[in-house]
Amino acid sequence: MPNAIVHNWQIAPNSGWHGELALGGNANFIAAGQNLDGRLEIFYVNTDGKICHNWQTIPNGGWHGELMLGGNGQQIACARNQDGRLEIFYVGTDQKIYHNWQTIPNGGWHGELALGGSAKDIAVGQDQDGRLEIFCIGADDAIRHNWQVVANGGWHGELTLGGSGEQIACARNQNGRLEIFYVGTDQKIYHNWQTVPNGGWHGELALGGSATYIAAGRNADGRLEIFYIGTDQKIYHNWQTVPNGGWHGELALGGGAKDIAVGQDKDGRLEIFYINASNAICHNWQTVPNGGWHGELALGGSGQKIVCARNQDGRLEVFYIGL
Numbered sequence: 001m002p003n004a005i006v007h008n009w010q011i012a013p014n015s016g017w018h019g020e021l022a023l024g025g026n027a028n029f030i031a032a033g034q035n036l037d038g039r040l041e042i043f044y045v046n047t048d049g050k051i052c053h054n055w056q057t058i059p060n061g062g063w064h065g066e067l068m069l070g071g072n073g074q075q076i077a078c079a080r081n082q083d084g085r086l087e088i089f090y091v092g093t094d095q096k097i098y099h100n101w102q103t104i105p106n107g108g109w110h111g112e113l114a115l116g117g118s119a120k121d122i123a124v125g126q127d128q129d130g131r132l133e134i135f136c137i138g139a140d141d142a143i144r145h146n147w148q149v150v151a152n153g154g155w156h157g158e159l160t161l162g163g164s165g166e167q168i169a170c171a172r173n174q175n176g177r178l179e180i181f182y183v184g185t186d187q188k189i190y191h192n193w194q195t196v197p198n199g200g201w202h203g204e205l206a207l208g209g210s211a212t213y214i215a216a217g218r219n220a221d222g223r224l225e226i227f228y229i230g231t232d233q234k235i236y237h238n239w240q241t242v243p244n245g246g247w248h249g250e251l252a253l254g255g256g257a258k259d260i261a262v263g264q265d266k267d268g269r270l271e272i273f274y275i276n277a278s279n280a281i282c283h284n285w286q287t288v289p290n291g292g293w294h295g296e297l298a299l300g301g302s303g304q305k306i307v308c309a310r311n312q313d314g315r316l317e318v319f320y321i322g323l
Contacts, residue, residue: 003027003047004322005054006301008281013266013314020281020301025052025066027321030307031076036084036105038312042319043088045073051090051100051112059312071098071112077122082130082151091119095139097146117144117158123168128176128197135180137165143182143192143204163190163204169214174222174243181226183211189228209236209250215260220268220289227272229257235274235284255282255296261306266314273299273306273318281306281320 003026009018027044034040038059046052051071055064073090080086084105092098095118101110119136126132130151136144141164147156165182172178176197184190189207194200211228218224222243230236235253240246257274264270268289276282279302285294303320310316 002323005030005042005044005319006303006322007317007319008299008301009311009317010315014269015315017299022322023054023063023319025054027052027305029073029075030305030319030321031078031088032307032309032319033078033080033086033088034309034312035086036080039106040309040311040317041078041086042307042309043069043076043078045076045090049073049093051076051088060315069100069109071100073098075120075122077124077134079124079126079132081132082126085152087132089115089122089124089134091122091136095119097122097134097136115146115155117146119144121165121167123170123180125170125172125178125180127178128172131198133170133178135161135168135170137168137182141165141185143168143180161192161201163192165190167213169216169226171216171218171224171226173224174218177244179216179224181207181214181216183214183228187211187231189214189226207238207247209238211236213257213260215262215272217262217264217270219270220264223290225270227253227260227262229260233257233277235260235272253284253293255284257282259305261308261318263308263310263316263318265316266310271308271316273308275303275306275320279303279323281318 005023007023008020030044039056041055049072051069072093076090085102087101097115118139121137131148133147143161143163168182177194179193187210214228223240225239233256260274269286271285281299281301306320
């Protein structure tokens with residue numbers, strides 16, 4: 001079935017893969033989170049534009065099945081509050097930003113609420129003190145952010161962060177400072193970072209390279225690493241030379257892609273998952289934590305959008321939208 005949700009998972013931590021299996025439901029966009037008790041939960045915009053979710057009934061186990069969560073959207077992101085409650089953020093069909101959250105950890109949901117502002121792309125991070133912070137590309141291409149005034153609490157309100165872009169990603173440095181990476185309207189790669197944990201921002205700086213899509217991860221030793229699809233559709237990466245520090249510079253990683261996601265194996269090795277030019281699901285991984293890369297390998301199946309999460313027992317699991 002076109003747009004069917006499919007998943008695949010490691011049979012043991014740091015190990016081989018089970019093979020693709022239909023999960024039920026269909027989607028145009030998908031995100032994944034982990035409940036406080038370890039159960040994975042996916043959130044997606046179905047082909048009718050409705051916000052839906054599905055979750056493991058026990059940690060590392062089987063799935064409940066699709067349930068409508070309420071609201072309509074185009075793009076969705078998920079994060080976990082300091083107290084363990086999952087919260088989702090999404091761009092509505094009216095381009096306004098909405099959120100919904102669990103009323104207790106592992107529990108039911110409050111219901112849709114407008115968060116303020118409008119967007120065409122959204123990312124979420126967590127400050128060192130536990131406060132969630134969202135970053136978005138506005139309908140006017142401007143980079144904006146909004147943050148909880150206290151952990152688990154209410155929101156400050158949208159504020160312009162500087163710069164303009166088309167797509168955005170977020171990661172947290174080893175010392176707790178959030179850093180954002182985005183594809184500018186000129187398709188160049190930019191970043192901006194907090195000067196101190198939980199604090200103000202440095203301002204936009206070009207990072208080098210050009211891209212159509214970017215994703216971010218953190219190595220076992222704390223160094224941030226970004227992976228992106230170049231304007232030539234090839235995969236590149238760039239990484240901090242020391243934790244919290246400067247950047248190495250662009251390097252081709254091998255392979256080509258239309259969409260990319262980053263995961264981290266239980267032993268700390270980064271692993272990327274992507275849709276190649278032929279729509280095949282592929283992956284590539286560090287051979288040792290913080291080290292070099294194995295090279296592209298087909299994972300099986302085909303798709304058009306992919307995300308990755310890690311089970312409570314450390315096994316990576318990917319979710320993708322089939323063709």
